[in-house]
Amino acid sequence: MQPEEKHFGPVWFIPGANRGRYPYCNSVYIQGPGIIIDPASDEDRLKEIRDREGISEVWLSHWHEDHFTYLDLFGDVPLRICRKDAPPLTDIEVLLDWYNPKQSHRNYWRKVIEDTFRFRPRQPTSFLEDGDVIPFGNVTVEVIASSGHTPGHLAFLFREQGILFLGDYDMTSFGPWYGDLYSSIEDTIDSLGRLRATPADIWFTGHDTGVFTDNGAQLWQQYENVIYQREAKLLNLLATPHSLDEIVQSWLIYGRPREPLAFFEFGESALTAKHIERLLNKGLIEVVDGKYVRL
Ligand SMILES: [Zn+2]
Known part of the structure; x- marks a missing residue:
C-alpha cells in the first residue's frame, strides 16, 4: 500500500512514488521556512508544494542520486548538505569515482545518473554540520551526523514534534547499504547506535514505509542484525x-x-x-x- 502524506504541525512527510523505493525516496517538507529535504519523492507533488507553499531551500541527507532527482524543479534556491558529502554533487566523474562501479559499468552509470536522476553539477551554498541547531519558530531542527552509509550522511531531529528523520537508515528488511568507496560498516553500526539513542516519538525513513510510531526497539535490532547475518x-x-x-x-x-x-x-x-x-x-x-x- 502506498503510504499517505502526513503532517505533524509544520513537519510534513512526503511519500515517494512506488513506496519511496529506489529510484525514488521519501521527502520531508518544513512548512514556514519552506525547506524540502531529499527532493526525489514525487515530481507532481513537489511542484505543487513549490507553487502553493514555496520552497526556499533544499537540504540533502546525503549525496546519493535517489535523493536529489528533482533538485532542478527549484532553480537556484540555496542547497545545503554536509561538507563531507559535497564533492560528488559538483562533478559527475567524482560521483562515479565515489560509487566505484566496475570500469565496464561506468558508462552505464553515467548515463543513468544524468538521464534518470537529472544530475547537473551543483555547488552547495553552505554546509550543515553535526550539532547545528536551527530554530524556525515552531520547529527547531537538530543536525545529527550519521556516517557509514556515506561519510557525510545526516539525520534530522525535529525537536518540538519529536520526529527523527533517519535518511537512508531506512529500516527496510533488505538492511543497510554500505557499498560505496567511502562507506563503512563500522561507522554504520556506530551511527545506528547513535540514532537509536536519540530520543524521539516518531521516525521518518528515506524509503519504503516511511513513518514509524511504535515498535522502535525491535525495528532497530532487526535492521542492524542484517549486517551480522x-x-x-x-x-x-x-x-x-x-x-x-x-x-x-x-x-x-x-x-x-x-x-x-x-x-x-x-x-x-x-x-x-x-x-x-x-x-x-x-x-x-x-x-x-x-x-x-x-x-
Ligand atoms: Zn543513500
Whole structure:
C-alpha cells in the first residue's frame, strides 16, 4: 500500500512514488521556512508544494542520486548538505569515482545518473554540520551526523514534534547499504547506535514505509542484525576457498541474481567487498592463492 502524506504541525512527510523505493525516496517538507529535504519523492507533488507553499531551500541527507532527482524543479534556491558529502554533487566523474562501479559499468552509470536522476553539477551554498541547531519558530531542527552509509550522511531531529528523520537508515528488511568507496560498516553500526539513542516519538525513513510510531526497539535490532547475518553467511561460505567473483555469484546479499545486472551485481559485489575487508581486519579470514578462506 502506498503510504499517505502526513503532517505533524509544520513537519510534513512526503511519500515517494512506488513506496519511496529506489529510484525514488521519501521527502520531508518544513512548512514556514519552506525547506524540502531529499527532493526525489514525487515530481507532481513537489511542484505543487513549490507553487502553493514555496520552497526556499533544499537540504540533502546525503549525496546519493535517489535523493536529489528533482533538485532542478527549484532553480537556484540555496542547497545545503554536509561538507563531507559535497564533492560528488559538483562533478559527475567524482560521483562515479565515489560509487566505484566496475570500469565496464561506468558508462552505464553515467548515463543513468544524468538521464534518470537529472544530475547537473551543483555547488552547495553552505554546509550543515553535526550539532547545528536551527530554530524556525515552531520547529527547531537538530543536525545529527550519521556516517557509514556515506561519510557525510545526516539525520534530522525535529525537536518540538519529536520526529527523527533517519535518511537512508531506512529500516527496510533488505538492511543497510554500505557499498560505496567511502562507506563503512563500522561507522554504520556506530551511527545506528547513535540514532537509536536519540530520543524521539516518531521516525521518518528515506524509503519504503516511511513513518514509524511504535515498535522502535525491535525495528532497530532487526535492521542492524542484517549486517551480522550477511557476515555469518559469508563466513559459512568461506569454509571452503572462494574468489571474490565466486562469492558474488553466490548472491549472499540479494539472495538471487536480479535485473538490471549492472545495478544488482554491482551492489552485491560492493557490499561483499566491505564484509571481506571487515573479516580480514578482524583476522577471521585469510587470502590463499587469491581466494578467501575462513581461519
Ligand atoms: Zn543513500
